[in-house]
Amino acid sequence: MEAPEKATNVTWHAHQVNRAERARIKGHGAAVLWFTGLSGAGKSTIANAVETLLNERGVHTYLLDGDNVRHGLNGNLGFSAEDRVENIRRLGEVAKLMVDAGLVTLTAFISPYRADRARVRELLEPGEFIEIHCDTPLATCEARDPKGLYRKARAGEIRDFTGIDAPYETPEAPELVLDSGARDVAALAREVVHYLETHGIVGAADSAA
């Protein structure tokens, strides 16, 4: 359908802007912070807190979550096994594009299956996929139950709910494990930013503007 194109009368010698140049004008590296865990485990809350800390330092970020992909890019997917795989696959591919664009990209989805997360990791270069297990105990998540989904799942009103009647496959070697039942969100967010600093993805706070 489409072929690379060359003008025959080109006086411009096309120089493709590459990832290194996109990184240069941003002043930092890029990676995916992939938050995974039960509903109510704090994924979106921590991701938002991390994004805020990074933004204050002038780090270029983007957060993919249900709000911006469920009715858009993944709006034509349902909840079949096949669609759940495709859901995570597309998120992984978009995260990869965002990283290629030079952004510190955050995602906040339950993403309960190891195989799906492993496929996203494989899409990226070593060190670019930072799996963050929000390991808040189920009892705490269920006590929070911000949207009443656990209650509905227990009542049998919704089915295949992760942690109740569908599995959550615990990450075997996540880069970070965070328990928002044990520590406050601000401390957890600082831990994530510290990880980015010690791994050379963003500069330390005192070297940033």
Add this chain to the structure above:
Amino acid sequence: MEAPEKATNVTWHAHQVNRAERARIKGHGAAVLWFTGLSGAGKSTIANAVETLLNERGVHTYLLDGDNVRHGLNGNLGFSAEDRVENIRRLGEVAKLMVDAGLVTLTAFISPYRADRARVRELLEPGEFIEIHCDTPLATCEARDPKGLYRKARAGEIRDFTGIDAPYETPEAPELVLDSGARDVAALAREVVHYLETHGIVGAADSAA
């Protein structure tokens, strides 16, 4: 599957980083430069030239083209009518996310159907979708034939090739019309950048670093 999450013990009052803040640290606005036209019309070449000019000014960009989406995000799509619609739909949704991330986003796809392009325009806010018709005459595109695709299409070796045995629906009200058969790529790229300047999306050259 997923619900917005709130920690019950939040000491951090989550402040969502919004598009305005992402724009602030970038120092410019965001939009989609949607290049459309026949194979060989110069879409990718001009888009690359525009991206280079913008990058030299420190403008944060991303170029979506066949190289980074065909085997990735859209790797599970073929060439059926349904898949072609879905191809452009996903590109539009990703472009929308990139614009939300604050990037000047360039796309270089034939995108021959008006209805598909109109749907992408509708996804975006007024002024954010900049349709650029690469209106190089078919004869010029065919004479260039960088990958020999026109020759194959004429020989009947490939079918449904835009401009030969599949329609290209000319944009009715594109923001820009460029003919790479009549003017050189550098001049056309400057025209695109000038459009961004006069519409307040990027600063004028002398005000940029």
